[in-house]
Amino acid sequence: MSELGRLRRDESEISSWDDACDVLVVGAGCAGACAALEAAASGADVLVLERAGGAGGTSALSGGLLYLGGGTAIQKACGFRDSAEEMFKYMMAACGPGPDEALIRPYCEHSVDHFEWLVRHGVPFRPAFFEGAHEPFTSDEGLTYSGSEHVHPFDRIARPAPRGHITQHRSSKGARLMQSLLGAVETACVPIRTQARCDALVTAPDGRVLGAVVKTVDGVRSVRARRGLILTAGGFIFNREMVASYAPLLRACKAKVGTENDDGLGIRLGLAAGGEAIHMEAGDISLVLFPPNQLRQGVLVNRAGQRYVNEDAYMGRLGELTVLRQEGDAYLVCDNEIFVRPELFPIELAAVGETIEEIESALGIPAPALQDTVAAYNRHAVERRDPLFHKGAHYVKPVETAPFAAIDLRTENAMYAVFTLGGLHIDAGGRVLAASGEPVPGLYAAGRTTSGVVKQGYSSGMSLGDGTFFGRRAGRSAATD
């Protein structure tokens, strides 16, 4: 990271600007596209830079799912009641510790508008509900549960509603989302320059961001941003040094979600220009085990043979609780009726046996910890109850039919997908804030370059959700501040 000092240049180092625009957007993922659209709609002359060979970024590789609610047309069409207030209650309960109300409040209040804006800009959603349990799927329904809204403890905190709004496509949902947004950018006549990497921000003596130094295939060029510069350049999961320094617990996860350009350059540019990065330890950690959801009938235990969460929780909650609180050691204990190979990734069996005692012994769990756990679980399961962790009744049945197996969910052997959630501190207008709480003049950001609506307690769609939402706001702010 020692190059960071050079990520900021003084105005005096620029003899003359090679290019100029009103609003310069750095990164052409979902946040950048939305920033460009709103800046252009506000009358600004906009230029988008993308360091990769083509636009789309990590958004184009994603599941195309946006966390939206409050009573969208799709929610209504599928028969679900929702309100901004219930959405707010869920997010304030789930997205902590210390959820950022300054971002969550407007995000919920304007979510219906945002959905309609996306539709107007060509993002297709089919008004149909996917009944599965919020894992990747290959049909094209437009709505699903993408968090833990309908399971314990959140079902008691806020009225559950599915808020995962999925771009309509059977396979490449994220690519389809970006096809729409980038198509809208093209329609708006906003140029996107690819293979153009922003290597430094140029600042005035008073700290205002004036433009950027950009490495392009035609050489290094200086670009003046007359009104503002917007950083929408992804997170830092592919920067080994930053992860080790800021978010060491995330290193245990095998699967990094993103592109190699999620190397934190956007965050580092913002830091170099005087912005503050917050909650840099945070990440989304998803345990990718389901589908099939039949496996949720199993008993998830830590290395002490104890349950620690309802097994029907969202994969992000399962992953976080396992990696952050159980030191990444977990097993799913199944019986012969429950066990099935997961559809998405291979698994390893940590133990098989004719009795739970054999499983316990094979896992090295001191007796009778696992036997007690399973017996207590079964005692209530015959009544389809789970008084300890409140798993939904439809997943609760006794684990009693030999043989038994323990699926190895230790981080080194299972599929935990991870990306970073910490980043630049922004206000609700997408303005990058210094540690003082004051905006860095001329600098804006959105998406995973920022710390957004969620710290821990991720629900799917919150990154495309806050990236598009605050991307738009950053675009408007940059054009009009």
Next chain:
Amino acid sequence: MSELGRLRRDESEISSWDDACDVLVVGAGCAGACAALEAAASGADVLVLERAGGAGGTSALSGGLLYLGGGTAIQKACGFRDSAEEMFKYMMAACGPGPDEALIRPYCEHSVDHFEWLVRHGVPFRPAFFEGAHEPFTSDEGLTYSGSEHVHPFDRIARPAPRGHITQHRSSKGARLMQSLLGAVETACVPIRTQARCDALVTAPDGRVLGAVVKTVDGVRSVRARRGLILTAGGFIFNREMVASYAPLLRACKAKVGTENDDGLGIRLGLAAGGEAIHMEAGDISLVLFPPNQLRQGVLVNRAGQRYVNEDAYMGRLGELTVLRQEGDAYLVCDNEIFVRPELFPIELAAVGETIEEIESALGIPAPALQDTVAAYNRHAVERRDPLFHKGAHYVKPVETAPFAAIDLRTENAMYAVFTLGGLHIDAGGRVLAASGEPVPGLYAAGRTTSGVVKQGYSSGMSLGDGTFFGRRAGRSAATD
């Protein structure tokens, strides 16, 4: 925090300097005193500012215990073997996640020298070992276990040695420490100006810190620091807004450790001058329940009636694991042989009963979770074994003699003492680093204004330890860089 922009002033705002010195030290706790001593010993003209009415800071209110080792004279006199390498192994295992090797390595390698330096500067240590279990005590022995070195899992990772070196005094150990250090400062003819609050750092156009704007009883004065300025102004546990923003989980704890001047001003000054603050979420959280250690024979459980740690772990480890991983919900289940009122603070009983089943029911733990936990514990306890969490055999006996009680250790009802551990990023020379990894020219820091040798996994004495150690280094660096 919105005043932070004004915490930095341009050189051009200072028409002429009212005062000047080579090295200006902001804060007269242990780190500031040691910084002043080493800067003066390096030939610098030093001035110390203290915003309170007298010097000493939080250090003077502390237990006067420093985490030192590697084979100090006191360790040897008490018959304990230690080495820098074993100390390093313990700290790298305990002080994570992602322990800062750049600080821990020199801290361990030079710990014996540092101990001798403290002795030379008048800090008294009596070569006697306190056998208790590293809680506050009122005798005057000089050595004790102040962490989890001798308990699971650390006893398997590094050869245990007690490293809590306690300033000799029966009651006011911290005050005695500061009496020595401040006496040495006086002997070195370094002036300490009290009621002098540093309100802003003055920087040159290239970012170098040149001096400070200081509010004194004689009005606002500008002080030039010709060689360097050292921030040793404490942590931020008494800044409600900073804690809410950076370290929300710490809010649950009732007892804040520090003075009202631990309001983060030093950190904010450093941020305003371009430094980076790291690991701002981290804190020491101590569950103050013992002595008497007899209570460690109880069974510590979470709201699901599960054990989660060996009850003989250090109070900082018990506190952290309870607040950070168990959502602050815990109970200590005792039988009639174990139960006794703690010596230091009153407790509340969450339940009493003739059977564990009654306790379980009164706590609202679904049967048979707690009964299973206690039965499994007792099954091994008859052999004085704890295969699940490896509590030391001398604390392991069956919990079986009615009546039973559950001590309420939920954060709202028990004594958790907390202070912040995050702060400015420094190198091993006490230089404040920008996010680039490059030093901010002219700026140094130590103590709880910085992120030091420990993030989580606190052992007592690590704050006075790294404050004095890196305070000295900051003083030398500022005088000689």
